[in-house]
Each structure stands twice: as C-alpha cells, then as structure tokens.
Amino acid sequence: MRVHLAVYARGLRRHSTYRAATAAGALTNAVFGAINAMVLLSVFEARPQINGYDAGDAVTQVFVGQMLLTVTMVISVAPSLDLAEHIRTGEIATDLLRPLSLQGWWLSQDLGRATFGLLFRGAPVFAVGLILFDATLPGGVGDALAFLVSVALAALVGFGLRYLYSLSGFWILDTRGVWMVTGLIGPIAAGMLLPLALFPTAIGDTLRLLPWASMVQIPTEILLGKDTLPGGGAFGGLALQAFWAVVLLALGAWLSTVATRRVVVQGG
C-alpha cells in the first residue's frame, strides 16, 4: 500500500510541472462549457422542461462534464494512458519488473493525475459555471459527500475503461483504432454530448446503465438529487458506479494475468 501511495504522489507531482498547459486546458474547458451551456439555455428557453430536466440542471451537467473531463478522460480519441504506448514499444517489460501489480501501478499513477486535474483544472472550470451560469451546488454536507464519492468512483470507472482499451494492445498491438471507436461512443453514452435526459427515453435509460454514464450522467444526477437514478436516490447511483468500478477493475486484473502470460517482448 505504501508503494501505491508513493506512486500516487509521484503521479500528482508529475502533472503539477505543466502549469501553463493546465491553465490553457482549464481555459479551453471553460470556453467549451460556456458555449454548450448557452446552446442548452436557448433550448430550455423555448421549452422549460424536457424529461424532468430544466435549464439549471442542463447547465450543471455541462460543467460537471467539463470538470470531470480531465478526471475521467471520457473524450480520448487517442491513447490517454501511456500503458498503450508501453505495450507497443516493449517498455512494458520494465513495468512488469515493478514490485506491484501492473494494474495497481497504473491505477495509482492515474489517480494521482486525476487528483491534480480535479483540483487545479476541474475545480476552476466548475467555478466558472457557478459564477457565470448559476450551476447548482450540492444541497448540504451529505449531498456534497455523496458527490465527492461519486467523483472518486467516476475516476475509477474512467481508469478501468482506459486500462482495458490499453490492454487490448497485447492482442492487436496498435490500439489506436480501439481508442477512436470508444472515443466516439464514450462522450455520447456518458452524457457529455447532450444530457441523456434529452435523448428519446428508451435510449437514454439504456445508456444510463452502461459504464460510460457513470463518468458524467450519474455524478450529475447525484449532485442534482434526481429520482431518475436507479433505486430513486443517490445511494442507487453510487451503487451502480461502484458496480462498474469493481467489474472493470476485476476484468482488468484478470486480463492482465492472461496478457502477461503470453507477452513476448520484442527486441533485445
């Protein structure tokens, strides 16, 4: 566990060196958030209620999405975990020599990155949403805690998915195709393109149960205290996220052992 914490801390510090890039990224997220929010506001001006969502809910979802973008990396059309590149180049040999599991190493490092991103890129972006667009804040201490847990689970789900995308490299070597396809599905299914409430009900309800929704849609609904969550409340939403986190990480752990048994590192 101590090693994991040390790797986590290094991951956090590593990303803290790119200050200008972090500021530029936050600016980009804020601008895109503002554009999407204004588009949705004009839609809700014409029609104040759509499937239980109102203008405030939609704007909040936009900024939760932009805040969690850097935590979950839900929009990655190119490999966003160095693991994919390590598998392709054979650097994976070094990773396999480390005194902790392959998944444990990458998870610790990625959570460090996610924590830094949430604090210094995500939080300022959400603050922009609060100030300019009146995004909703959690109602009380309990709601705030539930939302924080939900964000942590979203980070785990985001990592779990990207770890699996990367692992596919053990079988197909070049994972760019996988990333491209999942990069198309991810933002739609997560509620990043549009809140899932705006889709036809059957589609929206199906997408809500898939793992991608746990990265934007479910955390937003927990923040807003929506009764569309499974079980009708925050607890059901957290349970759904935890379910996907456990399934994805377990699948990742199992596939890692299968993959490393058949790994042949090319070259000397």
Add this chain to the structure above:
Amino acid sequence: MADTNVPARSGPERPRVGDLLRPFRDYRLLAWTWVRSAAQYPLSMILMSLAVAVSVLTQAGAVIILFGHAGSLSGFTVYEGLMVFALAASAFGIADLFIGSVERLGRHIRTGSLDAMLIRPVSPLIQLAADEFSPRRLGKVVPALVLLGVSLAGADIEWTVAKALLLPTMLLSGVLICGAIWVITACLQFFVADAREAANTLTYGGQALSEYPLAIYGAEIVRSVTYVVPLAFISWQPALFVLDRSDPLGMPEGLRYAGPFVAVLLCVCAALAWRFGLRHYRSTGS
C-alpha cells in the same frame, strides 16, 4: 549587332506567373507524398475516415435533437439550423484539411524539426501546413458538404442567381477565415510553446460556436465575433443572406456581403503574424 536591341535577360527579381504558383505546387507535391504514405495502410485510412465522418454525423444528430425539442431557435427551423451547422462544419473541415497541421508548430519547435524546414528551399509555412496531410480529414468535409446540400434542399429558400453565385464565394471566404485563424493561433506557439490547447478555444471553440445560429448567444458575443474574431462570417451572415432574414440583433444588413473582404483582410493579418513570429523564432538548440 542586332543583338544589342534584345533586352537583358530578366533577373531573378522579376516575378513570373510560374513563381506565383510555386507554393501551390510545393504544397501539392508534399501533400501527395503524405497521401501515398497513408495509402500504405488502406484499411486503417478508411476506418479512420469513417470514424471522423461518424463523429460529424453525431454532432449533426445533437443539432437535430436540440431543434426537435425547442421547435425553433432564434427563428431558425431544424433545416435552417442544420444549414448553419453544415456551413460551419464545411468551412472548418476544409480549412482543417489544408492547413490544420499548423497547430502542431509547438511540437516542431520542441523537437527541432522546424529548423530542418527552415533550411529547405520551400516556404516553411507550406511545409508546416502540408505536414502529415491526411486524406482521412475528408471524413470531416464530405459529410458536412452532404449535410449542406440536404439542408439547402430542405430549407425554404427562394433561389436567385445572385444567391447561387454568392453562396460558394461565402463558403470560400469562410474557409479562408478559418485557415487564417488557424495560422494566427499557431503563431502564438512561437512565443508560448504550451499554448496549443489555449489556441483550440479559438479554432475548435470557434467551430463549436458557429455551428448554431449566433443570435442565441446574445448581442455582446455576436458583436465580438463580428468585429473582433470574425467568426460570424463563416456561417451566421451567409445563412441570413441565403434565407433573406433580417438580423435579429439589428446589426447592419451590409455585413452579410462583407465576408470576402473580411477573409482577405484576415489572411493578410495571418501572413503578417507568421512573418513576425518566424522572425522572433529562436531555435531550442541542439
């Protein structure tokens, strides 16, 4: 001797028509080598083009869903909204196809490959723009143009000869405006190497903004994207022109004809920015 009457051979200072076309020929040659290199992996190229095309169609799907819920936005119906989207997507797509690679300037500076470009006998801007020219970006352009055709056919437009002639001109102006914005924002990377993502707020952010009827953003934003960063001439003003709509924000009617002039002006600005940036470029060293 009769020969004395023959004027001296024209020196290198006298430009010829061929010289004016040279950047285009250089570009075509460089781009063609990249196309041939991409064609070595035909399946990958086709799949990636399809993926890009699907992503454009997804965005269009979002436009249709939103207009479907709202009925109309700023007086624009679904087809008219789709036309605004398609105009913006086409202009940005075509500009991206030809000159989008300039956004990688920061990487070329970091790795030193810009130095290699500077010693070759071809304009560095041409080399930069043609770098990794990829036919897969057609995946963006083709569906956008198809959507444009569909929406123009579906929207209620009274066609005149002037409109049929001016619409392509306005699309071309839009392409030039997008390209110029791409070059100007890339030049920022001469000074701030990490600025690529901030530049995206103007390039991709500009595209996202102009994909919807601008009036929904309110008067202040429309004024700044008309007079400061002229995004309004990419999709908004051409749409008002084709639909014979008066400006809902009461801006001058003449603006809808200003696109071509704005485009030329902005291209001059881009050329100046590029020269200024290149003159202040200092290599990262060995």
